[in-house]
Amino acid sequence: xxxxxxxxxxxxxxxxxxxxxxxxxxxxxxxxxxxxxxxxxxxxxxxxxxxxxxxxxxxxxxxxxxxxxxxxxxxxxxxxxxxxxxxxxxxxxxxxxxxxxxxxxxxxxxxxxxxxxxxxxxxxxxxxxxxxxxxxxxxxxxxxxxxxxxxxxxxxxxxxxxxxxxxxxxxxxxxxxxxxxxxxxxxxxxx
Numbered sequence: 001x002x003x004x005x006x007x008x009x010x011x012x013x014x015x016x017x018x019x020x021x022x023x024x025x026x027x028x029x030x031x032x033x034x035x036x037x038x039x040x041x042x043x044x045x046x047x048x049x050x051x052x053x054x055x056x057x058x059x060x061x062x063x064x065x066x067x068x069x070x071x072x073x074x075x076x077x078x079x080x081x082x083x084x085x086x087x088x089x090x091x092x093x094x095x096x097x098x099x100x101x102x103x104x105x106x107x108x109x110x111x112x113x114x115x116x117x118x119x120x121x122x123x124x125x126x127x128x129x130x131x132x133x134x135x136x137x138x139x140x141x142x143x144x145x146x147x148x149x150x151x152x153x154x155x156x157x158x159x160x161x162x163x164x165x166x167x168x169x170x171x172x173x174x175x176x177x178x179x180x181x182x183x184x185x186x187x188x189x190x191x
Contacts, residue, residue: 007031015044022052029058033065041065056085060092063099072099090119090126097129109133124153132161140168 011031014024029044045062048055063078076099079092097112110133116126131146143165147157 020051022048022055026058029061038065038068054085056082060089063095067095072102075099088119090116094126106133106136122153124150124155127153128155128157135165135168140172
């Protein structure tokens with residue numbers, strides 16, 4: 001019998017022996033999560049929260065499992081429950097940002113990622129996703145700064161993001177050039 005199977009059996013036994021223990025159900029949720037059994041993990045975390053709604057770790061892990069199940073609204077709700085109880089949870093802010101990303105909420109992504117970076121200035125992925133959100137909002141120069149920080153911290157940005165950033169920078173340069181010509185009354189050669 002493998003160690004994993006023994007650990008799962010142990011967690012199942014503890015939850016059966018102590019049905020009123022939030023910790024036992026939380027640990028069972030962890031065992032299921034480690035094995036990729038997301039439906040069972042969700043049930044175990046929800047049972048832990050039925051017993052103790054202030055078990056912050058269960059809210060965070062529930063949010064993570066719901067993210068794995070592509071339930072982004074549910075993930076947002078669970079992570080917000082955790083953050084209402086304790087606002088300095090890097091993982092809950094990060095997961096909130098990821099849910100916002102998938103839901104197309106660039107402002108939410110920026111807000112959450114900014115909080116990640118406030119709490120952990122060396123969070124490379126937090127810097128990167130802050131850049132992603134900023135670029136989506138058209139804040140090109142800020143996005144360039146944040147992706148630079150992310151790269152410095154070891155994050156490898158997606159090639160698609162780098163192309164989009166380069167295109168946005170070119171457009172920004174073109175717009176500035178046109179504005180300068182308009183404001184100075186200068187004409188481009190050949191005009």
